[in-house]
Amino acid sequence: MSTDNTPALDISNTVLELGDGDSRVRALDDVSVTVMPGELVAIVGPSGSGKSSLLAIAGALAHPDSGTVRVHGTDLATLSKRTRARFRLRNIGFVFQSGNLLPALTAADQLRLAGRLAGNRHVDPAPVLESVGMGHRAGHRPGELSGGERQRVGIARALVNHPSLLLVDEPTAALDRQRSHEVVQLLADRAHDAGVAVVMVTHDRDVLEHCDRVLEMVDGRLGIPVAV
Numbered sequence: 269m270s271t272d273n274t275p276a277l278d279i280s281n282t283v284l285e286l287g288d289g290d291s292r293v294r295a296l297d298d299v300s301v302t303v304m305p306g307e308l309v310a311i312v313g314p315s316g317s318g319k320s321s322l323l324a325i326a327g328a329l330a331h332p333d334s335g336t337v338r339v340h341g342t343d344l345a346t347l348s349k350r351t352r353a354r355f356r357l358r359n360i361g362f363v364f365q366s367g368n369l370l371p372a373l374t375a376a377d378q379l380r381l382a383g384r385l386a387g388n389r390h391v392d393p394a395p396v397l398e399s400v401g402m403g404h405r406a407g408h409r410p411g412e413l414s415g416g417e418r419q420r421v422g423i424a425r426a427l428v429n430h431p432s433l434l435l436v437d438e439p440t441a442a443l444d445r446q447r448s449h450e451v452v453q454l455l456a457d458r459a460h461d462a463g464v465a466v467v468m469v470t471h472d473r474d475v476l477e478h479c480d481r482v483l484e485m486v487d488g489r490l491g492i493p494v495a496v
């Protein structure tokens with residue numbers, strides 16, 4: 269049961285082990301973190317420290333060996349495979365490194381498809397594209413867009429079903445400095461204005477100033493907050 273004080277994401281004492289035999293790795297080692305609606309939280313840390321694994325369990329793409337993951341009060345482990353897929357489509361948005369758009373679809377159709385997959389047949393892409401400054405590019409395919417524009421369409425697609433939680437993996441990897449600031453400022457605005465909880469993995473220390481909290485992962489452990 270969720271209330272206004274319910275965290276958008278509540279990860280508690282999770283352990284995730286990957287691989288077999290001698291190559292078995294503890295990707296997450298007793299990780300706990302709570303993110304409230306309206307917060308933009310950055311996760312930084314060295315390569316292999318477990319950042320993607322954290323996003324994977326938060327997005328119900330992987331299941332921890334122990335510990336719990338709650339999204340807006342729902343314990344993901346209590347959902348059947350089918351219900352979990354529907355829950356993910358409706359409540360969690362994903363933004364990937366380079367937008368991850370389908371080459372053949374216009375910006376508007378990327379959003380319509382995301383809506384339909386979540387059971388939303390009557391999505392109106394225009395206001396969502398407008399909200400990320402892409403209203404004038406609704407009819408363009410990814411090949412006709414710049415890297416920053418593609419990333420914005422990717423964010424619009426992730427927002428089209430009004431998720432309570434947005435999981436963002438290296439959104440600035442393909443962008444120059446100015447575009448990087450614009451994209452992360454956009455994520456901060458969505459968090460603060462629409463109350464979406466945003467968890468962003470990044471190597472880009474330049475953009476941390478836009479974040480409400482920065483947490484560092486080292487060897488599968490989530491450490492103390494980093495001062496920005």
Ligand SMILES: Nc1ncnc2c1ncn2[C@@H]1O[C@H](COP(=O)(O)OP(=O)(O)OP(=O)(O)O)[C@@H](O)[C@H]1O
Nearest residue numbers: 286287293294295314315316317318319320321322
């Ligand atoms: N499928 C897998 N099988 C075995 N080990 C894995 C698997 N996926 C990841 N790992 C290991 O788990 C650990 C955490 O990986 P993860 O991808 O979460 O790190 P990361 O911080 O996201 O790294 P990067 O910044 O390079 O993307 C690493 O030691 C990695 O080698």
